Structure formats: C-alpha cells, structure tokens
Amino acid sequence: MSKKIITRREFLRAAAVVPLAGALMPDLLSGQSLELPNKVRVVLIRDKDVLDGGGGQNPEIIRRMLDDAVIALLGEENPIKAWKRLVQPSDIVGIKTNVWNYLPTGSAVEMALKRRVMDCGVPDERISIDDRGVLRNPVFLQATALINARPARAHHWSGMGSCLKNYIQFVPRPSDYHEDGCADLAKIWSLPMVKGKTRLNVLIMLTPLFHCIGPQNFSREYTWAYKGLIVGQDPVAVDATGVRILQAKRLKSFGEEKPLQPSPHHIALAETRHHLGRSGAEQIELIKLGWQEDILI
Amino acid sequence: MSQETPKSDQEMASLVPREVRGWKAEGKDAVYDPDTIFGYIDGAGEVYRAYNFKRLLARRFVRQSMPALIVDFFDMGTSSDAFGVFTHDLMGENSGIGQGSTYKGGLLSFWKSRFFVSVYAEEENPEAKAAVLALGRSIDSSIKQTGRKPMLLEFLPKKNLDKKDIHYFHTHLILNYHFFVADQNILNLNAQTEAVLAAYGQKPDRGDLLLIHYPDVEKALEAYSDFTRAYMPDLTEPGLVQTEDKKWTAAVISRDMIIIFIGASSREAAREMMATVDKKITAKTQIKESLA
Numbered sequence: 001m002s003k004k005i006i007t008r009r010e011f012l013r014a015a016a017v018v019p020l021a022g023a024l025m026p027d028l029l030s031g032q033s034l035e036l037p038n039k040v041r042v043v044l045i046r047d048k049d050v051l052d053g054g055g056g057q058n059p060e061i062i063r064r065m066l067d068d069a070v071i072a073l074l075g076e077e078n079p080i081k082a083w084k085r086l087v088q089p090s091d092i093v094g095i096k097t098n099v100w101n102y103l104p105t106g107s108a109v110e111m112a113l114k115r116r117v118m119d120c121g122v123p124d125e126r127i128s129i130d131d132r133g134v135l136r137n138p139v140f141l142q143a144t145a146l147i148n149a150r151p152a153r154a155h156h157w158s159g160m161g162s163c164l165k166n167y168i169q170f171v172p173r174p175s176d177y178h179e180d181g182c183a184d185l186a187k188i189w190s191l192p193m194v195k196g197k198t199r200l201n202v203l204i205m206l207t208p209l210f211h212c213i214g215p216q217n218f219s220r221e222y223t224w225a226y227k228g229l230i231v232g233q234d235p236v237a238v239d240a241t242g243v244r245i246l247q248a249k250r251l252k253s254f255g256e257e258k259p260l261q262p263s264p265h266h267i268a269l270a271e272t273r274h275h276l277g278r279s280g281a282e283q284i285e286l287i288k289l290g291w292q293e294d295i296l297i
Numbered sequence: 298m299s300q301e302t303p304k305s306d307q308e309m310a311s312l313v314p315r316e317v318r319g320w321k322a323e324g325k326d327a328v329y330d331p332d333t334i335f336g337y338i339d340g341a342g343e344v345y346r347a348y349n350f351k352r353l354l355a356r357r358f359v360r361q362s363m364p365a366l367i368v369d370f371f372d373m374g375t376s377s378d379a380f381g382v383f384t385h386d387l388m389g390e391n392s393g394i395g396q397g398s399t400y401k402g403g404l405l406s407f408w409k410s411r412f413f414v415s416v417y418a419e420e421e422n423p424e425a426k427a428a429v430l431a432l433g434r435s436i437d438s439s440i441k442q443t444g445r446k447p448m449l450l451e452f453l454p455k456k457n458l459d460k461k462d463i464h465y466f467h468t469h470l471i472l473n474y475h476f477f478v479a480d481q482n483i484l485n486l487n488a489q490t491e492a493v494l495a496a497y498g499q500k501p502d503r504g505d506l507l508l509i510h511y512p513d514v515e516k517a518l519e520a521y522s523d524f525t526r527a528y529m530p531d532l533t534e535p536g537l538v539q540t541e542d543k544k545w546t547a548a549v550i551s552r553d554m555i556i557i558f559i560g561a562s563s564r565e566a567a568r569e570m571m572a573t574v575d576k577k578i579t580a581k582t583q584i585k586e587s588l589a
Binding site for chain 1: 338340367406474480540
C-alpha cells in the first residue's frame with residue numbers, strides 16, 4: 001500500500017470545517033491536475049413542461065433544451081453555429097446512448113442529437129446511435145467523433161451510472177473495470193476507439209434514479225421528475241455536477257446525510273488519477289438555465 | 298462455512314411457482330452463474346459475487362394490463378451468505394416471509410436456508426403488491442429447510458444493539474458500502490474473512506462495531522497492524538484513540554478476530570465494548586475447545 005490512504009478520519013477532519021463532508025467525496029479527493037484547464041463550463045438546463053403526465057418526453061422541448069444548452073456552453077448565438085464547432089462535415093459520428101430498460105436515454109434525446117449532427121453536414125449513413133453493439137458497429141469502429149448521452153442513476157457498484165461509465169461498452173469485458181467500485185472507468189477514455197473523440201456529454205436528469213434497490217437496481221419510487229439535462233464537453237465535470245444533485249436529493253428525501261453507496265469515487269479519480277477532466281465544484285463554471293424550482297444545486 | 302453443492306436448475310425451478318393471482322410465467326427461465334451474471338444485471342452482479350453466489354434463476358411473470366413481476370432466486374451456497382446478502386439492503390418493512398424479509402417500492406427480499414430471493418414488480422400497485430407477497434410466500438413454503446445465521450453474530454452484545462442495522466459480509470467493498478473506513482483495504486478483507494458490522498445506540502450517540510474473523514491468528518495480527526498504522530497512527534494508549542469528532546475508536550485482537558468500535562461516546566464506553574465482546578469470544582472458544 002504505497003499511495004496515500006484516505007480514511008474515515010479525513011472526512012471527520014473535513015466535517016469539522018464543512019458540514020455534510022461525507023457527501024463531498026469528489027471535493028475531498030480532487031487535486032490539482034496542472035494539464036487541465038482551471039475552470040470548465042457545464043450547463044444545467046431544466047424545463048417544467050418537458051415531461052407529459054405519464055413521464056413521456058416532449059421531443060420539441062428536449063430539442064430546444066439541448067439547443068439552448070449548447071449555445072450557452074459554447075457562447076454562440078445559434079445552435080447550428082455552436083454545433084459546427086463540435087462536429088465537422090467530414091466526421092463519422094457515433095452517438096453513444098444507453099438502452100437500460102428501466103431508464104433509457106430515449107428517442108427524443110437521440111433524435112435531437114442526430115438532427116444537429118446532420119445539420120453540421122454529416123450524412124445519415126455516417127451517423128449511428130448504439131449502446132451494447134458499439135464494438136461491432138462499423139460507424140463506431142471508424143468514428144472520428146462521439147456524442148455521449150445517458151440518464152443519471154444511482155448504481156450498485158459504481159455509485160452512479162455516469163457519462164464516464166457509459167463508455168463501458170467500448171471494452172469487450174466490462175467486468176475488468178469493476179475493481180474498487182469501478183474506480184478506473186476513466187481509463188476506458190484513453191483507449192484508441194475513444195480517446196479524444198468525445199465532442200459533447202449529456203447527462204440526462206429528466207427522471208433520475210437517486211437510490212437503487214434489489215437485483216434489478218431500480219424502483220420508480222426512487223426516481224423524481226427533475227426535468228433537467230446537464231451538458232458539457234468535460235465528462236468529469238458533467239458527472240460531478242450530477243452527483244451533487246443526486247446527493248442533495250438523497251438528503252432531502254431521506255431526511256439525513258446518506259451518501260451514495262458505494263461512493264462514486266470513479267468521478268474524482270477521473271481527475272486525480274487519469275487527468276480526464278475537473279470534478280471539484282470550485283473548478284466548474286455552472287450555468288443554470290430555465291426552471292429553477294427545487295434545483296438542488 | 299460449509300458449502301453445499303449447488304441445486305440443479307431443475308430443482309431450483311421447482312421451488313418457484315409458475316402462476317400466481319393471474320400472473321403467468323413468461324418464456325423460459327434464465328439461469329446465471331458468477332461468470333454470466335453481468336449479462337443480466339450488469340455491474341450490480343458484483344454484489345452477489347461478493348457473497349459467493351452459486352446460481353441465479355430468473356423467472357418473469359406477466360398478466361394483461363398489469364406490471365410484469367420478476368423473481369430472482371439465488372442459491373448462495375451457504376445460509377451465512379444467504380443471510381449476508383439479505384443484510385446488504387435492509388430498508389423496508391418486514392413482511393414475515395422466510396427467515397428475514399423486507400418489502401419496499403414493489404420489491405420483496407427475503408432469505409431462507411441457503412437461498413436469497415427477490416420478487417419485484419416493475420410498477421407497484423395494490424394487486425401487484427399482493428402478487429409479489431403471494432409469490433414470496435409460495436417460494437418460502439417450498440423451501441423446507443431453514444438455515445443458521447453466521448456464528449459471528451453470537452458475539453454481538455445485545456445492549457443498545459440496533460437489530461435492523463446488522464450487516465454480514467466478506468469484502469472491503471461491501472464494508473465501505475455500509476460504513477466507509479478507508480479507500481484501501483487496510484483490514485485485509487477477502488473472500489476468506491467473515492465480518493459483521495452492527496450499530497449501537499441512536500444518532501448522534503451511535504457507535505459502530507466491526508468484528509472480523511480471519512482464517513488464522515497470523516492473518517489477524519497482520520491486519521491489526523495494517524489497520525492501526527493507517528487508521529490510528531496517533532494513538533496515545535494501546536488500541537484507543539480519540540478521533541476528530543471528539544469520539545473514541547478502539548481496536549483489539551481476540552484470538553483470530555479483530556474487534557473495532559468506532560464512534561464510542563467516551564473512552565470508558567469504548568473499553569467496555571471491547572471487554573464485553575472479548576469475553577464473549579473467549580467464552581465461546583473455550584466451550585468449543587472443551588468439546589473438541
């Protein structure tokens with residue numbers, strides 16, 4: 001055991017200064033990675049009308065939310081200009097979705113993303129939307145650009161089903177990455193099929209799962225209509241923002257500090273160990289758009 | 298922990314009914330082992346692997362205009378591990394099924410003998426809840442034997458024990474799931490170690506007792522040394538330290554076990570807990586030795 005050991009007592013020390021320190025794992029683990037930008041921008045956008053009474057997504061509102069988020073993220077005046085900074089007409093684009101049956105990415109988000117990729121001049125045949133078949137998908141195998149979109153959810157082994165974790169399908173044996181609560185998921189992002197290709201990350205917070213139970217890992221009782229999307233180019237910052245909202249929801253719902261179990265430390269380690277992006281709140285410029293009620297962050 | 302041969306798929310299937318309250322089994326059963334479970338429940342499979350599960354039989358039930366029900370029926374190999382995996386999530390109400398059960402949010406979990414059973418309604422409504430409980434009761438009555446809880450539980454003092462907050466496990470990751478101790482495995486936990494974590498008292502005066510049984514005294518000594526070096530580097534008296542929250546942590550070795558109490562309200566309370574558990578271990582061991 002050569003590296004520094006972080007014990008419960010580090011949290012107790014921090015708690016003497018910061019209340020609820022146990023919920024702030026990413027901050028306690030975060031460090032200074034000099035090769036990363038000091039500040040990264042993340043957009044949280046919410047719309048109270050995005051879901052219908054049955055929980056279905058309104059495709060038009062989803063499209064507008066994504067457009068507004070990308071405009072704010074890149075500081076452009078319209079969505080096409082913004083997207084053209086992300087995707088070139090010559091790109092081959094894989095949209096990495098998530099098909100988990102209880103909480104999938106959903107066609108509204110998938111189609112809105114595909115529409116904008118096509119608006120950048122990429123023809124239909126050079127775009128593919130896939131999850132579990134990416135290793136056999138000719139478009140993904142040749143992709144020059146990736147768009148990453150998945151719902152946020154509590155997870156029995158990694159703490160949170162995150163944008164970082166969404167790339168687990170890019171490895172032939174996902175269980176190789178299960179050690180220490182999926183601590184090194186960020187390593188996947190340095191594989192040739194993925195490295196440097198991700199142009200946008202969308203963590204879907206429409207009906208996030210804030211607590212998981214049972215082998216199926218899901219109960220509708222532990223989802224809520226947050227009606228948001230978190231959008232950014234830095235997957236670590238996007239996920240770290242999502243974690244903070246899930247933790248806040250758990251505090252509100254359970255009435256006491258009850259950190260995600262196991263801890264989603266793969267997100268902080270993506271910064272400190274793998275230098276993929278920023279996880280500390282002070283290093284994230286969070287732009288909040290749209291509906292603000294019960295925003296929790 | 299004596300291991301039993303896993304039940305055959307057919308034997309396991311015969312313990313689960315094919316119909317309940319209008320719901321009927323759909324399609325063929327799916328059967329998984331520790332290598333194939335990820336294809337069914339992704340990374341969540343690690344929880345069951347951490348308890349050495351042998352086999353999982355999954356059966357789906359459907360009824361028109363009603364949510365689907367799913368039975369996940371685990372042969373854990375031993376009653377200790379069936380009990381242990383049940384204690385992984387104790388939220389919910391006791392439904393009186395099996396040897397211990399919880400129900401919440403459409404999910405019934407219970408253990409009996411060497412089996413851990415989950416019955417889940419994809420959406421909860423009164424009829425689905427009734428069917429989930431009926432399925433559970435049916436499986437419970439099909440399992441004729443009962444199982445013993447892990448012996449380690451016998452060393453837990455009863456005074457102030459929160460009986461709804463006892464967890465039995467083997468590995469560092471499951472310990473950290475319930476109670477974060479350290480990011481690294483400073484207690485050398487593994488598939489061969491047995492551990493129980495139990496809560497005493499109520500917040501803010503709650504303390505957590507951790508008992509770990511190692512395969513031999515040498516391994517216990519090694520783990521004790523690693524733990525005290527990492528967690529109690531500033532101890533001023535043997536096995537006792539006041540932590541940053543003004544509470545006390547105590548750790549001692551008792552034969553091939555380590556006893557750790559974290560969050561004691563006073564030095565005396567920490568020492569008393571150590572002495573009580575040590576006495577129980579010594580008494581039990583002496584009985585065992587005299588019978589040998």
